[in-house]
Amino acid sequence: MSKYQELAQLVIDGDIQRVEAMTKKLLDAGEDPLEIINEGLIAGINEVGIRFRDGEMFVPEMMRSARAMKAGMEVLKPAIAGADIPTAGKVVIGTVKGDLHDIGKNLVIMMLESSGFNVVDLGIDVPVDKFVRAVKEHSPQVLGLSALLTTTMPVMGEVISALDKENLRGSVKVIVGGAPVSQEFADEIGADGYAPDAASAAELCKQLVN
Numbered sequence: 001m002s003k004y005q006e007l008a009q010l011v012i013d014g015d016i017q018r019v020e021a022m023t024k025k026l027l028d029a030g031e032d033p034l035e036i037i038n039e040g041l042i043a044g045i046n047e048v049g050i051r052f053r054d055g056e057m058f059v060p061e062m063m064r065s066a067r068a069m070k071a072g073m074e075v076l077k078p079a080i081a082g083a084d085i086p087t088a089g090k091v092v093i094g095t096v097k098g099d100l101h102d103i104g105k106n107l108v109i110m111m112l113e114s115s116g117f118n119v120v121d122l123g124i125d126v127p128v129d130k131f132v133r134a135v136k137e138h139s140p141q142v143l144g145l146s147a148l149l150t151t152t153m154p155v156m157g158e159v160i161s162a163l164d165k166e167n168l169r170g171s172v173k174v175i176v177g178g179a180p181v182s183q184e185f186a187d188e189i190g191a192d193g194y195a196p197d198a199a200s201a202a203e204l205c206k207q208l209v210n
């Protein structure tokens with residue numbers, strides 16, 4: 001088993017302490033933090049998703065795996081965050097109403113911050129009007145919406161309609177993401193962009209701001 005497979009297995013096992021320890025060990029050994037995330041932590045949580053879908057894992061175990069993954073990400077955060085980069089722009093981001101998944105959103109935030117963006121995190125289960133208020137209050141160049149459930153994806157469209165109604169649509173670029181979201185869906189609801197992962201989300205924001 002490779003060291004990344006080992007880390008992925010610890011995420012699957014939901015072994016918070018050992019995920020933390022192994023992530024530290026890999027980081028101290030000079031491994032690339034993004035590789036640790038992609039090959040280890042995300043590989044593990046993806047397998048959890050497959051086992052859950054197939055009825056081999058249940059919510060409590062999935063929750064423990066999610067916590068283990070978060071513990072690993074906390075270890076990597078300082079290694080990813082760039083120091084004192086001039087601000088590239090402002091992004092408001094949140095997970096839409098009804099949806100409590102935030103691991104992917106938090107990863108996107110980490111990448112945005114390390115690319116020099118000023119990020120306002122609205123958290124999870126964010127109602128439509130809270131997104132609208134945040135756009136008024138913070139005047140971001142980009143609004144990011146995250147959804148991991150097919151049942152909460154439509155809320156993204158509702159946010160865009162609400163911005164339209166308030167005549168705010170022209171002042172902010174809306175980008176969407178999350179495992180079930182696609183470019184096709186983004187086009188359908190009139191979003192300005194979609195990105196499949198955190199690194200391309202940061203690239204997308206750079207493009208949209210320029």
Ligand code: B12
Nearest residue numbers: 049053100101102103104144146149150177178179197198
């Ligand atoms: C961990 C997890 C949980 C944890 C969440 C913990 C947390 N704090 O986030 C817990 C246990 C709480 C949970 C609960 C539930 N979950 Co869940 N969960 C998962 C799991 C295994 C992993 C998600 C994850 O973190 N992936 C890793 C991250 C890094 O990937 P990501 O989120 O896709 O994010 C990346 C990109 O999508 C993108 N991105 C994300 N957001 C954004 C935003 C923008 C703007 C951009 C540009 C990009 C972007 O960049 C990210 C980084 O690369 C998935 C399976 C899967 N593979 O997706 C199921 C999954 C999403 N869950 C599922 C379900 C069914 C549920 C529950 C309904 C289970 C239940 N019966 O209670 C509840 C719903 C709770 C709720 N109301 O939200 C289903 C959804 C099925 C569907 N078709 O809708 C999945 C697909 C599992 C499955 N295979 O069946 N879950």
